[in-house]
Amino acid sequence: MxxxxxxxxxxxxxxxxxxxxxxxxxxxxxxxxxxxxxxxxxxxxxxxxxxxxxxxxxxxxxxxxxxxxxxxxxxxxxxxxxxxxxxxxxxxxxxxxxxxxxxxxxxxxxxxxxxxxxxxxxxxxxxxxxxxxxxxxxxxxxxxxxxxxxxxxxxxxxxxxxxxxxxxxxxxxxxxxxxxxxxxxxxxxxxxxxxxxxxxxxxxxxxxxxxxxxxxxxxxxxxxxxxxxxxxxxxxxxxxxxxxxxxxxxxxxxxxxxxxxxxxxxxxxxxxxxxxxxxxxxxxxxxxxxxxxxxxxxxxxxxxxxxxxxxxxxxxxxxxxxxxxxxxxxxxxxxxxxxxxxxKDREFVKNTQKNVAEKSVTLMRDDADIFPLTTEKYKKIAVIPITHHIPAFDEGKLLADLLGEKGFDVQYLKDGIKKTETDGYDLILYALFSRPFRPIGFLDFHSTEAQKVAISLQTAVDKTAVVSFGSPYFMNQYFERAKTFVNAYSMLSPSVKAFVSAATGETEFSSFSPVEV
Structure with a gap:
């Protein structure tokens, strides 16, 4: 033209x-x-x-x-x-x-x-x-x-x-x-x-x-x-x-x-x-x-x-x-x-989704030697979601369900855990969910989610693990004293599944962080 x-x-x-x-x-x-x-x-x-x-x-x-x-x-x-x-x-x-x-x-x-x-x-x-x-x-x-x-x-x-x-x-x-x-x-x-x-x-x-x-x-x-x-x-x-x-x-x-x-x-x-x-x-x-x-x-x-x-x-x-x-x-x-x-095209798209998710789950530190998770070592697990994006609680539930399918006795504690209750679990897994504009404003935790963070490392540090399905900077922003921390970057189902696969030893964690945390 x-x-x-x-x-x-x-x-x-x-x-x-x-x-x-x-x-x-x-x-x-x-x-x-x-x-x-x-x-x-x-x-x-x-x-x-x-x-x-x-x-x-x-x-x-x-x-x-x-x-x-x-x-x-x-x-x-x-x-x-x-x-x-x-x-x-x-x-x-x-x-x-x-x-x-x-x-x-x-x-x-x-x-x-x-x-x-x-x-x-x-x-x-x-x-x-x-x-x-x-x-x-x-x-x-x-x-x-x-x-x-x-x-x-x-x-x-x-x-x-x-x-x-x-x-x-x-x-x-x-x-x-x-x-x-x-x-x-x-x-x-x-x-x-x-x-x-x-x-x-x-x-x-x-x-x-x-x-x-x-x-x-x-x-x-x-x-x-x-x-x-x-x-x-x-x-x-x-x-x-x-x-x-x-x-x-x-x-x-x-x-x-x-x-x-x-x-x-x-x-x-x-x-x-x-x-x-x-x-x-x-x-x-x-x-x-x-x-x-x-x-x-x-x-x-x-x-x-x-x-x-x-x-x-x-x-x-x-x-x-x-x-x-x-x-x-x-x-x-x-x-x-x-x-x-x-x-073939549809399979390619799904495989790309799976491959990116699996190859990106980064084990930042595991000083408590928690991974891989086994049912012999961790019979009962508490999964505690921390997010101010309400739909992400569904992904937290997915995380709990996937671990349950692996044979673990999992409790999904949406409202958090009291310090007096930690003795009842072999592993306490905090799952952080975030992404920009979910909701508008800073990515910091506040209100009820901040309260969950406040008690997260006051007891049972050696049997506590944290995974961030979002900001990689939470590791040192909130969980500097956490002995075990994983970055998964994405609050989407494929990333939750990829974390579970790596956490249970089915796939390998990455050791490469794309950002300085």
Whole structure:
């Protein structure tokens, strides 16, 4: 398709990423549609057949091939029930396998394509350098730039080789601040020399690997930015010409699509008087596609182009990048509908899930010599879940049930244990469940779960083990004195099963931690 043949309206519509509305197709020339949830929500209840039908309508009605996208950060099952959730990306870091990294991307691509999706807002390329960062944590692969540049390009290759465009996020790099860009603008606080060696190096390498798109974060990079906003502060990347046009596109040579993070987030809004103004400024700054713009966006963009506030060259550059990505994906030449997975494909996805989970369970220490668990040594086990994400109690129950199936006498003590009750058990197993945005806020334990932590190591230390199905930093944040600690990184069923297999000696623990704890 030639950009010279497009009307102004067609060009502007290509820069829009809307939310899928199964009852209302917005336009036949829209650039992209995002379906179901977000990283902050649970998987959609819509069945797979209904999902395929809805997305097929978008594809059929699109006059210009449409991008269908979602947050497939850890496989597709977190966005659409009935598909397969993969252990969180930090599990892949713990597995430390380029082959598994490629398979992780491929498995994601196969299931995404099975419902008609062709673009994923992943992988997360942020280095989780700040242990207190509430948003990256297990969503990120590692805090080690060398491990990141070893595995992330393989994830991207696995996705893009199999028809799913990847999106590296969140430029210029989250994971340094202790705050959350959903709430406030955050900062990448590295000196520019350090940024080039760390966050910048990761983005440099994934750009070299051929990633089709990059997501700009509501994050500043003060060490690079010279421009001062009228409140005396530096603008986030989504509003910064310096960071997007100068650094990312010109200096780093990225010629793909730059999409904003969600425009409704607290880190984006408030810099200008209204969101309507902010999104025009974002486009002017160099972002090519707007994620969930307001209903006035098209009208306001039209006015901004017609009155010269945004030059036509900026719009043509954005549309050229978008159409080029669609050309690379072959969307103008091939059927863009959902593919049918073979039994071999389905088996591959399930095996990838199992392999990543099993190869990532990390035995951090076992000074009490508790593992492997045997029914001769540990006849009666207390399993105590600690979490402030209510649905995770189901995974805690699964842990207890799986141990029960192995022949142990297991009591699932959802409300915790009293110090006077510990003598009645041969093993006390604390299971910690967490992940970013479950719920919103810091990952710290508080209220009733904090009380469970408080008594956890006051008695029976030698027969107490702790496993974290979430933040790896709990080991020294709360359980510094625990003699036995395991990191499993992911509060999903496959990771719970993998822990039980390793704990009972059926599989081996990993000894590699992808982050410094």
């Amino acid at each position: 030639k950009i010279s043949d497009m009307t102004l309206l067609e060009k502007i519509l290509q820069t829009v990423v809307i939310k899928v509305d199964k009852d209302n197709f917005v336009s036949d020339k829209i650039g992209a549609a995002f379906f179901f949830g977000e990283i902050i929500t649970e998987a959609d209840e819509m069945g797979l057949d209904a999902a395929r039908k809805t997305l097929a309508e978008y594809i059929d009605n699109a006059d210009i091939p449409i991008l269908i996208t979602s947050d497939f950060e850890n496989g597709c099952g977190s966005m659409l029930k009935g598909l397969t959730p993969l252990p969180y990306l930090m599990s892949l870091g713990a597995a430390d396998s380029e082959k598994l990294a490629y398979n992780y991307g491929k498995a994601t691509a196969l299931e995404a394509r099975s419902v008609g999706a062709n673009w994923s807002f992943s992988p997360v390329c942020d280095l989780n350098i700040n242990k207190r960062n509430p948003l990256v944590n297990v969503r990120g692969l590692t805090d080690d730039v060398n491990l990141a540049i070893k595995l992330l390009p393989q994830v991207i290759k696995g996705m893009q080789d199999n028809g799913l465009a990847a999106c590296a996020k969140h430029f210029p790099g989250d994971g340094l601040d202790y705050r959350d860009q959903h709430i406030v603008t955050t900062n990448n606080t590295l000196s520019f020399d350090e940024w080039k060696k760390k966050s910048g190096k990761v983005f440099e390498e994934v750009i070299k690997s051929g990633v089709y798109s990059v997501m700009s974060g509501h994050i500043t990079l003060p060490s690079y930015q010279k421009e001062i906003f009228d409140n005396g502060m530096k603008l986030p990347a989504t509003l910064s010409h310096e960071l997007i046009e100068n650094l990312l596109k010109k200096e780093m040579g990225f010629d793909g699509v730059v999409v904003t993070d969600a425009l409704g987030m607290g880190g984006f809004n408030g810099w200008y008087k209204t969101m309507d103004i902010s999104q025009i400024e974002s486009f002017k700054a160099g972002c090519d596609m707007m994620l969930w713009p307001s209903e006035n966006y098209v009208k306001n963009m039209t006015e901004a182009i017609e009155n010269g506030y945004i030059p036509m060259s900026r719009l043509d550059d954005a549309v050229t990048r978008i159409l080029s990505m669609k050309e690379k994906m072959g969307l103008f030449k091939k059927d863009n509908h959902a593919i049918t997975l073979s039994e």
